[in-house]
Amino acid sequence: MKQEIITYLSTLKNDLFKLARYLYNNPEESFKEYKAYNYIISLLKEYNFEIKENYLGINTAFYAQYGNSYPKICYICEYDADPYKGHISGNNLVSTMSIGAALSLSKVISKTGGSIVVLGCPGEYINGCKTTMVKQGTFEDIDVVLMAHPHVITTNTLPSMSVLPVKIKFDLDNNTPINCCSSLDSCMLTHNFIDLVNKNLPKGYKIQNIFTNGVCNSYSLYSKCESNYLITTPKIENSYKILEIIKSFISLISNIFELKCNISIYQLPYEEMILNENLCRIFSHNLKECGIINISSSNETLPGLSIGSVSHILPCINPFVSITENASIGYPSQAFGKETLKDFAINNTMKTIQALSLTGLDLIQNENLLKEIKQEFNHKKKQEK
CATH class of the missing domain: 3.40.630.10 (Zn peptidases)
Incomplete structure (x- = not known):
């Protein structure tokens, strides 16, 4: 044969x-x-x-x-x-x-x-x-x-490795004061937090920012901002655990600054x-x-x-x-x-x-x-x- x-x-x-x-x-x-x-x-x-x-x-x-x-x-x-x-x-x-x-x-x-x-x-x-x-x-x-x-x-x-693609979007609430924190500010706060998490992850773990974009309103305030991240870990369940940590932080700042926030997995992991x-x-x-x-x-x-x-x-x-x-x-x-x-x-x-x-x-x-x-x-x- x-x-x-x-x-x-x-x-x-x-x-x-x-x-x-x-x-x-x-x-x-x-x-x-x-x-x-x-x-x-x-x-x-x-x-x-x-x-x-x-x-x-x-x-x-x-x-x-x-x-x-x-x-x-x-x-x-x-x-x-x-x-x-x-x-x-x-x-x-x-x-x-x-x-x-x-x-x-x-x-x-x-x-x-x-x-x-x-x-x-x-x-x-x-x-x-x-x-x-x-x-x-x-x-x-x-x-x-x-x-x-x-x-x-x-x-x-x-x-x-496993890869979890995550999208984080911030939108200003209609009632948010103009002099309040913009969606871009919140996006950058989140990015700084993720950078801190990154530095404390075990070897082989990584959160990579691959895209950030913002939209201004008529007052030159960023009303919308989104970032895409890839969470890379040896096992997919570890990626979801890291995502929960990020969600907790975002929930906190979105409440403080009266922002709407949406976190999604934008592609299949x-x-x-x-x-x-x-x-x-x-x-x-x-x-x-x-x-x-x-x-x-x-x-x-x-x-x-x-x-x-x-x-x-x-x-x-x-x-x-x-x-x-x-x-x-x-x-x-x-x-x-x-x-x-x-x-x-x-x-x-x-x-x-x-x-x-x-x-x-x-x-x-x-x-x-x-x-x-x-x-x-x-x-x-x-x-x-």
């Missing part, structure tokens, strides 16, 4: 790198990836995948499936780009890796049973839609999610990534067998990944795989984007595709292996409670 997948994958190389080049040459901003969306679903249809287009009412999202039994192995495509700089983080290769793995594994599904799911997840640069898919139950019928991300290093794991060591081990073994030997444990914890929320529903991996010969190239950057089309990137992407596909095959063929992975997942979920 494995040799059949490897042989078939070699015949797909031209199609896969037409895809990588097409995405690179046609970068599209988040949730407007119409060219990428149409190209990818046309390719999947050509290989007999059944497609649910405009999935969950999201214009550039899709759900594709090949096969009708279990287990279900899911591969995820991301295809948006920086609106000004293009594919600086290599999402053109994220999609290429996932599509390649799905197509090559589909070659043996009629013999092994199981199913392959490919999810098209637009908008990764601005919160993405994986968290929406989690809320809508997309992953409840899937067994594992396998994906990899191009980078300048190769890691066997990729941990990430990212939960922290739950690592599945068994799944990481199997993929790393296959990656080495495919020729990528130098795999390190990640010393970096990313500030937030949308797949983190998915990892609370089912076992997932999303490791880095190096596609550059020069590890000093900046990531993300336009220089890194150019690397995605070079021969070294093409060769390592094909090796990664093979490893993703063979990992899917291992999980379909070996019931005990999949059982161990799910037992680890369930054990870690129980530890959280």
